[in-house]
Amino acid sequence: GAGVSQSPSNKVTEKGKDVELRCDPISGHTALYWYRQSLGQGLEFLIYFQGNSAPDKSGLPSDRFSAERTGGSVSTLTIQRTQQEDSAVYLCASSDDPGVVNEQFFGPGTRLTVL
């Protein structure tokens, strides 16, 4: 079946512009996660959606970052007034079991470059 998809695969933008990154989770998965991976680093948790509950935004690095999930499916991560330090690969993952196992299925990521 189809896995997690993300678009665009690459995004180059100028400092100060806003960007939107999209994530299509696996159909039926109730949990959705966003992570950021800077060059040569591990993954940094950003935000978590579970069903209709309020999202956990505790990992968002600043108020320039926001995310929404419409209809419990597609999610959009928005970065306003981008800065060069926002350059990274943004990864989305989904899970149908936020319990003990919580196997997360990751998308290929969006590589964001802020000039």
Add this chain to the structure above:
Amino acid sequence: DAKTTQPNSMESNEEEPVHLPCNHSTISGTDYIHWYRQLPSQGPEYVIHGLTSNVNNRMASLAIAEDRKSSTLILHRATLRDAAVYYCILRDVVTYKYIFGTGTRLKVLA
């Protein structure tokens, strides 16, 4: 959040077993030990997880120390396709969050 410590890199010869260590001395009683790996230019993929007992699956084995302060991921016969960054992660069963470290970059030599 509990942290994990892994060597930055390891090398193995093809067809030989690989033991990837992970230290997690601050692990709590509710933390599960998860391993993911990230192949080049891909998102991470699940490998295995455990709580107290050793675990086996088709990809690997997980050996957990009796005091749970360390664990070892075992690839029984490394192949070139196993070259990846391997992440050892603690996950609290209550808070669901994964805290990724920098992982171990495994190089497999032909």
